Every structure is written in C-alpha cells, then in structure tokens.
Amino acid sequence: MADLLSASRRREIAALLDSRSDVEPADVLLEHAATIVDAGDIWGAGLNYRGHSQDLNTQQPSSGPGSYLRPGNCLIGNGQPIELPSQSRRVTAEAELGLVIGTECKNVRRDEWRSVVVGVTAVLDMTAEDVIRENPRYIPWAKGFDTFCSVGPQLVTLDEFDDTALRAIQVSTVRNGEVVSSAPVSDMKYDPGYLVEYFTAGRTFTPGTVICTGTPGAAVINSGDSITSVVDGVGTLSHTVK
Known part of the structure; x- marks a missing residue:
C-alpha cells in the first residue's frame, strides 16, 4: 500500500499516527485516505456485463x-x-471491481496479467447517462465531473483469490438499501486477463493505475439517495447524494 500512496499522503498518515497512538495504521487508511490510489490513470471497460x-x-x-x-x-x-452536476438530469451510479496495477508495464499478455496487478478493490462509478444516450462519443465528458468516482476503501492482494474464487466474486449496486443489480465476475464478457492485455497494448501503465472492469447494472441517483458499491470479499463504498 505504501508504494501506491504519494509522498504527501504518507506524510499525512504518519502525522495522524503520531497524533493518535491508539489507532492502527489500517484504520487511518480507511478513515482518512481520499482514495487508495492517486498516482495513476483510471481506465474503464464499458458494457462488459x-x-x-x-x-x-x-x-x-x-x-x-x-x-x-x-x-x-x-x-x-x-x-x-x-x-x-447541473449539466445532467439523469446520473447513474455503478458498482465495479477495480484492478490496481502494481508495476510499470506495457503489452502484457493475457495469461500474465496477474504478474502486473497488485490487487483488486471496489469502485463506484458515476455517469451522466442522459449525455451518453444523446451521443456515446461523450463518455469521457459524462464521467469526468467532480465526485464522479470512488475507489477503495481497501485493496486486497491477488494471492487471496485463485481464478475460481475471483470469478465467483459478486458485484452489487445498492441504492437506499435495495440491490438494483448484482452479478458475479464470471458474467463479464471480457475477463480481467483480457482487459489487462487490451488496455496495456501499446501503452505504458504506471503503478497505481486502475482498470474499472464494468458494472452488472446502474442505478439512477437523485438528491437524498444513498448509494453503495458492494464487492464481496473485497470492499464496500458508501456515499450519499447531494
């Protein structure tokens, strides 16, 4: 985890530990880190479920x-x-499994994807869906608003999951306590190995880069809602909507 945090984040965490001797390091990471990664790009796979x-x-x-x-x-x-944002009248939230790159890499073969991924995490991805319905070419604009992505709150190393266990991980989008959509990783059209090969083809990925692997389904969110990304055995992200 330290390798995936910037120097400024490490100094902040060290200061928190000095001031709160009763708190374990893991608690500080979960409570105070803005996100588990802040050093790399955020790539996403669309319509993968x-x-x-x-x-x-x-x-x-x-x-x-x-x-x-x-x-x-x-x-x-x-x-x-x-x-x-005022620029959209229909925003959706999507639970996803995230792959976190742990080493600089390029042109990774599908069967070697585990060698470059340090672990998996939960992602909550927001989209101005009305914009995409108007024109699918607007995807980056529709996903780039402030507060439109959450990653964490923890990272689970890949040695915790063999291929069978990874495929069985359930990803669920939950709105106001009700499951809107849910599916296992095995329902992906393009599996994690394919995605790592696809996204690293011809381009260098740095440590901390996240690949969002797609969502089983989206929930429309409105002011006052609570929205949760649940990735079983990996993590849960919970947010309210303003």
Whole structure:
C-alpha cells in the first residue's frame, strides 16, 4: 500500500499516527485516505456485463470492450458526498471491481496479467447517462465531473483469490438499501486477463493505475439517495447524494 500512496499522503498518515497512538495504521487508511490510489490513470471497460448493456438498450461490443479514460480529480473518498452536476438530469451510479496495477508495464499478455496487478478493490462509478444516450462519443465528458468516482476503501492482494474464487466474486449496486443489480465476475464478457492485455497494448501503465472492469447494472441517483458499491470479499463504498 505504501508504494501506491504519494509522498504527501504518507506524510499525512504518519502525522495522524503520531497524533493518535491508539489507532492502527489500517484504520487511518480507511478513515482518512481520499482514495487508495492517486498516482495513476483510471481506465474503464464499458458494457462488459449484459445487464448494463440492457440498461442502455444497446448491444455489447463484439470486437473489444467499450473504453474510457477519466480524470483523477473526479475521485472522492469513501463516505464523501456525490454532487449532481447541473449539466445532467439523469446520473447513474455503478458498482465495479477495480484492478490496481502494481508495476510499470506495457503489452502484457493475457495469461500474465496477474504478474502486473497488485490487487483488486471496489469502485463506484458515476455517469451522466442522459449525455451518453444523446451521443456515446461523450463518455469521457459524462464521467469526468467532480465526485464522479470512488475507489477503495481497501485493496486486497491477488494471492487471496485463485481464478475460481475471483470469478465467483459478486458485484452489487445498492441504492437506499435495495440491490438494483448484482452479478458475479464470471458474467463479464471480457475477463480481467483480457482487459489487462487490451488496455496495456501499446501503452505504458504506471503503478497505481486502475482498470474499472464494468458494472452488472446502474442505478439512477437523485438528491437524498444513498448509494453503495458492494464487492464481496473485497470492499464496500458508501456515499450519499447531494
């Protein structure tokens, strides 16, 4: 985890530990870190689950996953509020499994993906869905608003999951305590190995880069809602909507 935190974050955590001798380091990370990663890009796979494709009344891509790259300044910490932008009248929230890159890499082969991924985490991804329905070319703009992405609150190393256990992980989008959509990782059209190969092809990934692997389904969110990303055995992100 220390390798994935910037120098400024390490100094902040060290100061917190000095001032609160009764707190374990893990507690400080979960309570105070803005996000578990802040050093790399945030890539995403679109329409990787059939359920999300049905949300948008469109077919899943057959030549590779939909993709986007989003700005890091859209990140918020676990528990912080989501702000709905005035530029959209229909914002959705999507639970996802995130892959966190642990070593600089490029052109990673599908069967070697575990060698470059340090672990998995939970992601909550927001989208101005009305914008995408108008024109799918606007995906990066629709996902780049402030407070539109949450990653964490913890990272679980890959040695905790063999391939069978990884495929069995359940990803759920929960709004106001009710499950809106849920599916196991095995329901992905493009599995983690494919995604690592696809996104690192011809480009260098740095440690801390996150690959968001898609959502089983999205929930429309409005002011006053609570929204949760639950990735079983990995982590839970919970937010309120302003």
